[in-house]
Amino acid sequence: MAGGNLMHWVQQLDELEQVVKNLADAMRLHPRQDEWIAGDPSQALRETTPGDYLRDLPRLNTADDPELQRASLALALAIRAVTGRRQRWTARELVPALDAICAGIAPMRAALTAPAATPATLESIVAELRSEFTLSLAVMLSGQYAVVTKLYEWYSAASGVPGDAYLDVRRFEIVDQAGPGCIPMRDLEIATHGGVTMLTPQTGFVSFDRFSPVQQLLYGQWFAYMHSLWDEQYRGRVAAAHGTAPDGSPWDSRDIRVPIFGDIRRIRNDYIHNKGIVDEASETEVLTWFTEGKAAAITPEQMMSLLTMFPESDLLEKPTPAAKHSRKPLPWSAEPNVIEQVQQRARQLGLNRKARKDIGAAALDLWLAANPVPTADD
16 A cells, blocks of 8 residues: 555454444344434444544545555545435435445455555655654553553542552452452552652752653563564665665665664663663663663653654665674574573673673684694694
8 A cells, every 4th residue: 555554444444344234234124124214324424434434534645556546436435425415314225325335345455455556655654654653652651641540549539648449450440359450559659659859948859760660661662662663564665665776786674774763672672681771772872861781761751852853864865785794693502591691790790782792702712722723643
């Protein structure tokens, strides 16, 4: 398809098909086929899924895909034939009109999922990525809101220190008794605690910030999601949209190097593989928020700043061929406990990330020194 969120449009069609088929089946069973139907089916459909689909349709870019344009127009006309009618319906009239909508859904779905006749432009791919980047940040930044409102409700219901209570996650209600799917409110309080601010005449405002478990969970999930989205869904598309390299070969996804996405990968790796302790993130280029060996304690203000950091110019800039790797991975494995001991020793010695990269080469040098080339006398 020529841009837009494919999953969104496929789900729109699935919902539209279910709603229209269900109504058509009901009309086929109507006992009085030639009498006016009670109510206004056209208005009901205008205000529900078919109307939602029409209102959303201008966001679908069909300009570079004639087949998608034809299928989209045919389906829209079939829907408007029902939603735009101002006179009453009989069941016998409504059924074929609904069937016409259903008949237009399959070609639309096929056109959406088929390779576009004209590949998506670089600008449209970047715009699509920007939308997902911003939406994911909005969802993540508002992720604590529902929990915080429940904590406020718990505090407000008490006079003084609130008593023991539990959040029933399934119903999202505060209850008095523990049970499956319930979290103690005090655990939620601890998980969202962001620190303390004090005011004294002598020192003024003093803040003692804390990186809460909820922040760690939400932020870690965002970095993992955004890295996956970029590396698996968009990086290759951006490379293809840039056309061919100077040597005439297609650009490789490794040629598309965007500093902020490299930073996101490093931060993601520290959250997932290093328990949130800064290792790779000490080498960030844009998001220079970290100190090696410290917790990757990102502030809400720093996460908010990402909203203005979408790298549009980097994505649109012509790539340069990636440098060939000067190092090769070792072709041998080792026992996990040995690797863990080496990593722990490196941390105890205070080796930085650059120095740790030389451990493998040092081990090979020692092996070569301990195993010289046999001589004729050996």
